Amino acid sequence: MTLLLGFSAVNTGNNLLFLLVSALLAFMSVTGYVGMLNIKGITLQLLPPPDLYATVPATITFRLTNSKRRLPSFLISLQSGDSRGEALPLLRAAASVDLPLPLCFPRRGEVLLPAVRVSSPFPVNFFIRYWIFDLHQQLMVFPAPLTLSELPGSRVEASGAVQRQQQQQQRGYDGELERIAPYSGRESLKTIHWKLTARGSDMLVKQFGSQSAPPLLIELDHLPGADLETRVSQGAWLVKRWCRERPVGLLAGEITIPARVGKQHEHHLLSVLACYGLR
Amino acid sequence: MVSVSTLTWWLTHLIALCGVAPLLVWLGTAPRLALAAGLLASIWQMRTSPWRLKNWILNLTMLPPFLIYLAQYRASNAVQPVVTLLAFMLALRLVSEKTVRHHLQIHVLALFCLAASSLFDLRPVFLLFLGLILLLEAPALVLLTYHAIDPDMQLRRQQLRPVLAAGIVLPLLTLPLLLLFFPLLPRTQLPLWNLVGAPLAASTGFSDRVEPGKAANQGEVREPVFRAEMERLAPDKCYWRVTRFNQFDGRRWSRSTMGMVEPPTQVSASPAVNQTIYLQPVSMPYLPALDRPLSISSNAVQRAPDGVFERSRRRGGRLVYTALSDLSGVTPLLSLARRDSYTELPAHFSPRLKALAATLKQQGDSEEQLIGRLDRYFRNGGYRYSNQGMPTGEQALEQFLFSGKQGNCEFFASAYALLLRSMGVSARLVGGYLGGEYNQLGGYYLVSEDRAHVWVEAYLAGQGWRRIDPSMFANNAGQLLGNARPVSRLMQLRLVADAFEYYWNRTVVNYDFERQVEVAHGISQRLQRFEFTSLLQRWRLLFFPLLLLAAAVVLWRWRSLLLESREQRLLRRYYRRLEQDCGLAVEPGKQGVFELAAASHSQVAEEFARIYGAAVYHGRRLDDQEYRQLRALCRQPFKPADER
Numbered sequence: 001m002t003l004l005l006g007f008s009a010v011n012t013g014n015n016l017l018f019l020l021v022s023a024l025l026a027f028m029s030v031t032g033y034v035g036m037l038n039i040k041g042i043t044l045q046l047l048p049p050p051d052l053y054a055t056v057p058a059t060i061t062f063r064l065t066n067s068k069r070r071l072p073s074f075l076i077s078l079q080s081g082d083s084r085g086e087a088l089p090l091l092r093a094a095a096s097v098d099l100p101l102p103l104c105f106p107r108r109g110e111v112l113l114p115a116v117r118v119s120s121p122f123p124v125n126f127f128i129r130y131w132i133f134d135l136h137q138q139l140m141v142f143p144a145p146l147t148l149s150e151l152p153g154s155r156v157e158a159s160g161a162v163q164r165q166q167q168q169q170q171r172g173y174d175g176e177l178e179r180i181a182p183y184s185g186r187e188s189l190k191t192i193h194w195k196l197t198a199r200g201s202d203m204l205v206k207q208f209g210s211q212s213a214p215p216l217l218i219e220l221d222h223l224p225g226a227d228l229e230t231r232v233s234q235g236a237w238l239v240k241r242w243c244r245e246r247p248v249g250l251l252a253g254e255i256t257i258p259a260r261v262g263k264q265h266e267h268h269l270l271s272v273l274a275c276y277g278l279r
Numbered sequence: 280m281v282s283v284s285t286l287t288w289w290l291t292h293l294i295a296l297c298g299v300a301p302l303l304v305w306l307g308t309a310p311r312l313a314l315a316a317g318l319l320a321s322i323w324q325m326r327t328s329p330w331r332l333k334n335w336i337l338n339l340t341m342l343p344p345f346l347i348y349l350a351q352y353r354a355s356n357a358v359q360p361v362v363t364l365l366a367f368m369l370a371l372r373l374v375s376e377k378t379v380r381h382h383l384q385i386h387v388l389a390l391f392c393l394a395a396s397s398l399f400d401l402r403p404v405f406l407l408f409l410g411l412i413l414l415l416e417a418p419a420l421v422l423l424t425y426h427a428i429d430p431d432m433q434l435r436r437q438q439l440r441p442v443l444a445a446g447i448v449l450p451l452l453t454l455p456l457l458l459l460f461f462p463l464l465p466r467t468q469l470p471l472w473n474l475v476g477a478p479l480a481a482s483t484g485f486s487d488r489v490e491p492g493k494a495a496n497q498g499e500v501r502e503p504v505f506r507a508e509m510e511r512l513a514p515d516k517c518y519w520r521v522t523r524f525n526q527f528d529g530r531r532w533s534r535s536t537m538g539m540v541e542p543p544t545q546v547s548a549s550p551a552v553n554q555t556i557y558l559q560p561v562s563m564p565y566l567p568a569l570d571r572p573l574s575i576s577s578n579a580v581q582r583a584p585d586g587v588f589e590r591s592r593r594r595g596g597r598l599v600y601t602a603l604s605d606l607s608g609v610t611p612l613l614s615l616a617r618r619d620s621y622t623e624l625p626a627h628f629s630p631r632l633k634a635l636a637a638t639l640k641q642q643g644d645s646e647e648q649l650i651g652r653l654d655r656y657f658r659n660g661g662y663r664y665s666n667q668g669m670p671t672g673e674q675a676l677e678q679f680l681f682s683g684k685q686g687n688c689e690f691f692a693s694a695y696a697l698l699l700r701s702m703g704v705s706a707r708l709v710g711g712y713l714g715g716e717y718n719q720l721g722g723y724y725l726v727s728e729d730r731a732h733v734w735v736e737a738y739l740a741g742q743g744w745r746r747i748d749p750s751m752f753a754n755n756a757g758q759l760l761g762n763a764r765p766v767s768r769l770m771q772l773r774l775v776a777d778a779f780e781y782y783w784n785r786t787v788v789n790y791d792f793e794r795q796v797e798v799a800h801g802i803s804q805r806l807q808r809f810e811f812t813s814l815l816q817r818w819r820l821l822f823f824p825l826l827l828l829a830a831a832v833v834l835w836r837w838r839s840l841l842l843e844s845r846e847q848r849l850l851r852r853y854y855r856r857l858e859q860d861c862g863l864a865v866e867p868g869k870q871g872v873f874e875l876a877a878a879s880h881s882q883v884a885e886e887f888a889r890i891y892g893a894a895v896y897h898g899r900r901l902d903d904q905e906y907r908q909l910r911a912l913c914r915q916p917f918k919p920a921d922e923r
Binding site: 001005006008009010011012013014015016017018019020021022023024025026027029030031033034043045063065066067069072074075087089090092093094095096121122123124125 | 387390391393394397398401405406409413416417420421423424425427428429432434438441442445446448449450452453454455456457459460461464465466467787788789790791897898899900902
């Protein structure tokens with residue numbers, strides 16, 4: 001439009017058209033500068049990411065900070081590869097906002113966080129100004145979990161019923177009260193049922209079930225998957241499924257990790273699996 | 280919450296109105312009705328629900344007007360059909376659905392309509408609409424950007440305020456750049472399409488003939504003809520010469536240059552007056568200048584043998600030129616060639632006029648004496664100057680002289696010149712303008728069409744042509760010079776408005792390639808002549824304050840390099856407090872803020888570390904509130920005195 005009007009202005013010598021063309025050129029220059037100013041002073045910080053699994057979409061949250069002291073920023077959005085987050089209508093001066101960005105990593109292992117593009121079409125959507133942030137942050141991408149329904153020949157109990165039966169056969173102190181039995185001399189004094197003992201002549205004790213399940217040792221090479229990736233994925237599923245409920249150990253090649261329970265151990269196992277077999 | 284789509288709807292329609300408003304007066308009834316219908320349909324859709332109209336059907340409705348106005352297209356009438364089609368297209372877009380693309384199309388069409396209005400009218404009202412469109416366009420485009428991301432977006436009032444503020448700041452930033460770009464954009468020496476002004480805007484003109492008795496009344500047209508930038512002159516010096524009339528056929532005076540040879544120019548003793556004339560687009564082919572113009576500096580002018588300055592090209596368009604004039608009222612000329620042609624009378628010349636001339640003439644009278652006698656006759660004759668109730672018909676001059684005694688300048692000048700010719704004195708008429716409104720604000724004369732005037736030039740042997748204005752012998756001659764016109768408040772306002780239009784024409788409308796070259800040449804010459812020492816001497820009083828101001832600005836701009844930032848200042852105070860109140864040996868740069876806070880076992884220090892770390896360790900500077908909080912923490916002891 002500006003070119004057409006400029007052509008008309010030059011050919012007619014009409015100064016009012018020149019005025020209009022000057023206004024349009026000036027407006028375009030100003031919008032370019034304002035667009036640049038809009039994304040200037042924006043910093044990006046990666047917040048602790050959730051557990052990331054290969055090929056599974058996850059939402060990573062970034063903290064966007066506008067370090068300009070007086071000027072707000074408008075319509076800021078994040079993009080990494082094909083993945084694009086929602087645009088933020090307004091980021092006030094000297095303020096921070098957490099913005100989620102859906103990301104999906106194709107492979108397991110320790111990967112570098114891809115470059116994130118902070119962009120904005122502000123002010124007039126003629127051009128999109130952007131700023132590329134390379135945060136140089138390593139992320140641990142766990143193997144994609146592959147559900148394992150049957151494990152022939154393995155030492156893993158996958159059936160819930162078997163689990164419960166096994167739990168009932170073992171005595172312990174953290175399960176439910178299962179029966180009252182005569183004191184044999186081996187039981188702890190705190191298990192003596194004083195009330196019932198007082199009524200009769202024999203010492204009686206309370207016998208509890210045990211909640212602690214037997215340890216699960218994942219022998220990676222014995223898992224049913226056809227190739228290493230499948231077996232690693234199955235191993236990851238097993239870790240994810242059981243590590244909070246029972247001790248889980250890992251035997252993968254020369255790596256031996258004793259069985260433990262808990263979230264921290266789960267992360268350790270998944271990290272080992274994530275890097276297993278990678279050069 | 281405010282809907283972005285509603286706001287963009289309003290802004291787009293206001294832009295459409297601003298674009299089309301200056302064009303409306305130049306449009307026919309059909310496009311006007313189409314625009315009104317389009318606007319009403321759009322409002323109706325806004326209040327109810329959008330019509331589900333297919334785009335191709337709407338576009339098809341443009342076909343009949345397109346064919347009709349295409350058929351009207353001529354090289355001589357190129358603008359009107361195109362502008363009409365623009366109006367129809369805008370009306371159509373108003374009816375259609377409003378996606379972002381359609382909004383933008385309305386904006387573009389509105390801008391084209393505004394641009395098209397400049398082909399009809401160059402008045403400063405254009406600036407008003409351009410300013411309004413720029414003011415509306417910026418927030419509209421900003422909101423359309425939001426609309427493009429999410430058409431259903433709603434903004435809270437707190438969010439909307441900075442968005443609109445940004446939209447208002449944009450045109451304000453645009454203004455200085457506009458002023459920079461306008462004079463720099465390249466112009467051509469001659470435009471290829473001369474569409475502007477001439478046939479459309481030229482409504483006034485100067486008659487090639489003087490015909491007393493043609494009409495009984497003469498209407499006053501106050502259209503400006505030209506503005507002349509110069510010092511104010513005495514009223515009797517303000518004769519603007521345009522053309523000469525040397526032939527009278529019994530009814531009308533006309534100009535003939537047949538067989539005329541330009542006489543050698545005689546140098547006048549009186550000082551010359553310079554004037555810059557801004558000629559409006561009028562249809563006359565001559566260039567007015569103060570009587571008697573010695574030279575006119577313009578490429579578009581040529582001097583005829585009778586001394587009349589004629590336009591050589593771009594007839595009808597605007598023109599700016601500088602004229603140099605001699606105000607003595609005499610054109611020095613030692614001898615007159617073809618003297619007979621200036622005493623020539625028509626074959627059937629009025630016997631009564633002849634008789635009157637004979638009674639006035641006495642044997643042996645010099646030309647000077649004859650003129651003096653004729654002056655006295657007119658002065659004592661009881662003649663009255665008037666544009667109303669003038670005699671008409673073939674005997675109009677006789678009626679004016681002997682019975683009616685009322686007429687305009689044409690009657691006075693014609694009768695006077697013919698009587699002079701009858702007495703054997705060479706005489707001719709000069710057509711031009713008398714006086715003008717002097718605008719103190721702009722320092723120029725505004726000469727309008729109603730100032731058109733005719734006077735006489737008589738040739739005196741040995742002297743040359745002398746200007747005689749017989750209209751000044753009328754009883755009410757003061758009215759003619761503008762003495763009787765009181766300057767009312769309305770007139771003052773009109774002069775202020777005219778001064779604005781004058782500056783507009785001067786700086787914007789008349790800015791062309793020549794002026795551009797002139798400005799560039801002026802700047803280059805100034806740069807060549809530039810000497811720093813002379814500048815220093817001239818501005819010595821201002822130089823040092825300016826230098827100090829510049830130094831202060833530089834210091835302020837780079838203060839972060841020279842001075843500590845407020846974060847650094849706070850950190851220093853934090854370390855001092857830790858050393859004084861908690862007895863820690865702080866090694867700046869080796870220990871972190873949190874580490875020191877933990878070692879100090881002070882809640883105040885921990886609070887300091889929390890606020891400081893939340894900002895600085897996340898890559899941003901402290902905002903004002905945080906800064907105030909940290910300063911307050913540093914003022915209080917980190918530990919009570921008894922715990923130290």
